[in-house]
Ligand SMILES: [Zn+2]
């Protein structure tokens with residue numbers, strides 16, 4: 001554990017192009033610390049920046065990666081040596097939105113690998129503000145790099161579950177249930193007491209796996225019309241004497257078909273949580289929402305204050321990380337991006353620095 005002379009990194013010099021390079025270690029601003037990266041997860045958002053024309057706030061060249069765990073090596077003396085999770089989005093904590101308790105959507109928020117200057121997680125080190133870091137006091141024997149997924153893949157679903165106000169006995173549908181975010185929505189819903197958790201996705205093998213991690217029933221939507229998926233869902237409700245009202249539906253696929261399924265299933269007093277992202281438009285008769293007294297809720301990021309609670313759920317074995325993570329050396333970043341973009345990965349890839 002020491003302060004390096006240079007930061008080693010894989011920079012995105014332009015979309016679809018990564019270059020391994022070294023950059024200067026910046027002088028830390030007041031309140032900042034330097035974190036030695038233990039692991040950084042490859043997120044769908046990184047792939048969007050890299051392949052799909054989504055712009056980063058900082059123009060390239062910059063280092064991508066916002067799902068980071070690591071150890072503090074410089075900055076506030078009291079913090080040196082601490083192991084931390086870096087929240088994927090860090091609010092400014094001083095604007096009106098933050099004051100209203102909605103800091104997860106602060107307009108001045110900073111996100112590594114996007115809006116924190118040129119710095120991101122696919123690197124040996126990263127300078128970050130210390131205020132909102134989540135300190136891991138005792139990781140109970142699990143390697144630090146695994147905790148990187150708490151930075152985003154687990155906390156974003158937790159925030160969504162909070163917005164949905166998940167309670168014991170709830171009925172939940174998770175669309176895109178086997179993806180990077182969906183696997184944690186099913187687990188969090190179950191951990192918070194949801195009684196029925198229907199997982200919808202398109203890969204049978206992964207759907208079967210979801211039954212061990214929170215899901216109580218699965219629907220394979222592959223090659224099915226939206227109406228067919230709805231009919232399967234309705235038959236299931238009927239057979240199990242489940243009411244059609246009050247379902248909490250999480251759209252995590254970030255896919256237009258998934259969004260259409262979500263809108264189709266939304267019914268009386270229900271909630272549709274939009275967690276996934278895409279650039280397409282869907283048509284919906286808004287009057288249905290009125291007639292159903294239903295809600296559609298967008299949810300973004302996670303408030304740093306929830307990180308401790310999520311971390312505790314992981315440490316208490318209520319949420320499983322390891323079955324959904326594959327560790328790889330960071331030198332395999334290009335291959336990992338390609339495979340993620342092609343949808344070929346069974347697990348979340350967490351890259352560990354091997355510079
Ligand atoms: Zn992400």
Ligand SMILES: [Zn+2]
Nearest residue numbers: 092095098106
């Ligand atoms: Zn703010």
